[in-house]
Amino acid sequence: MVGIGADGWAGLSGHARTQLRSATEIVGSARQLALLPADLGAATTPWRSPMSEHLQEVLAGESDAPEQTVHVLASGDPMLHGIGSTIVKAVGADRVTVLPAPSSISLAAARLGWDLAHTRVLSLVTAEPEALIGAVTDGARLLVLSRDGHSPGRVADLLRCTGFERSEMTVLGDLGGPGETIASGTARTWRDEPSPVLNVLAIDCVGPATSRAPGLADAEFAHDGQLTKQAVRAVTVAALAPAEGQLLWDVGAGSGSVGIEWLRQTATGRVIAFEADPERADRITANARRHGVADRLSVAGAVPDALSGAPGPDTVFVGGGLDGEVLEICREAIAGGGRLVANAVTLETEQLLVAAHAEGGGTLTRLQFDYASALGSKTAWRPALPVVQWVVTR
Incomplete structure (x- = not known):
């Protein structure tokens, strides 16, 4: 399993490149496969929809080369909110080699100068914005993996409705790639315009202090x-x-x-x-x-x-x-x-x-x-x- 960033082949380690050059079959998203050189020689297979069913076929050895090692491309670090944990759980860690690239979360923290040890990481890839409610409290710093370009706007609406309209929001798009973008503002003034599809949302929370202690009113x-x-x-x-x-x-x-x-x-x-x-x-x-x-x-x-x-x-x-x-x-x-x-x-x-x-x-x-x-x-x-x-x- 090879993690690849938006910088593509240029951002891979020498070991990761060697592994992909020796591959006979590479599976990944069409976007990820397009980042590879055309002369690799491996058979490339884009994920079919639904991806979960296609993944089960690959794990069951029903690919075009069932006796060969299959190389799977993943975004950044496959073990951070990625496909890596799903594959390891299905076949066992002893059958998987993971070669991670810097995750979008690591890149976002580097751009912002945030200490990841004191930053909470959440994902909206499959969850609704309301899933952030339990994590939002005054002084907290959150890094959120967005589902798409509309996620930041939906989160801004949530923050405005829950008393956190003064929170600072930063959308970091296409991190590590040539088209990387960074846009900042407060939830109160956030414009409802689509952000880059691949983005990480950083939230510096300003609002009421909230407690998890049981006994809500x-x-x-x-x-x-x-x-x-x-x-x-x-x-x-x-x-x-x-x-x-x-x-x-x-x-x-x-x-x-x-x-x-x-x-x-x-x-x-x-x-x-x-x-x-x-x-x-x-x-x-x-x-x-x-x-x-x-x-x-x-x-x-x-x-x-x-x-x-x-x-x-x-x-x-x-x-x-x-x-x-x-x-x-x-x-x-x-x-x-x-x-x-x-x-x-x-x-x-x-x-x-x-x-x-x-x-x-x-x-x-x-x-x-x-x-x-x-x-x-x-x-x-x-x-x-x-x-x-x-x-x-x-």
Whole structure:
């Protein structure tokens, strides 16, 4: 696998050139193949659409020369948001040799003088601009791989809508090539004109300081009353112990607030929200988009039926729709290892959790919060409904 930049053949190392000169088959995008000399002698194959299917054929040895080493061209560093990780995962690192070129991210940092150790790298190649929401905070520096020339304009719209209109934006196009361009401005004044198709967007964030700590205000979620309230939600998300790469079942998701807050704690976690009501399902998706985690959340149907066909979870939260059958299915789902957190408000569901605790151990906690509110011309404490929470780890 050979990384190639916009400077083409001239920018390749001697070792990379030697490898390509010895190649019998080279696969890459039409743009990348056009950067190679015409006299290489190798058979060149541009990726067909859909590329994912063509890649599977190449990896399965269904190319024109199945017994030969296949050389694959990739943009810059194949292991940085590139095709490299996909190929290594499919065939194993021992069958792949990677010859990287400077990535567009490295080139952007060099042009800007930014320290990559303190800069967050994100990709919008397959995600929507809302995916940046969780990373945008005052003082942060972001380097974003754009999907196309319209991405910077869409990001500017997002920044204006979220209080970051004073953020400095720099679009670095065709980095390393003869037509390299750099354009800067603020999100507030950014003109909605297409940028170069191949571009990296740098954002120097200026705006409110944002926190990932669980316990967002209730007003941050659209809901119809089915909402785990702020204080209980903060305790619940902490009990769920979010960790990278894990899958959470949010059973009886309501507004999706618990699953969404769980996702905000990680960059690679995923959530399946189980919700029977179509309007609530749409609301969950809208809430997830608002908080920048929609690309990692999917909404499934009603429990218990939808649970049987779902991928096995690492963590389960049961809020709405708790009954004996659902609780038993969720306990079985983590029997091989995992964590279950269940909240009960009614006496009937509380009794289920007391019995489950007696049988299966874990911790049982009663959460009670009082809130100050007006009482005539004075102020008094008003208790919220208590919540019984069972947490068990297998």
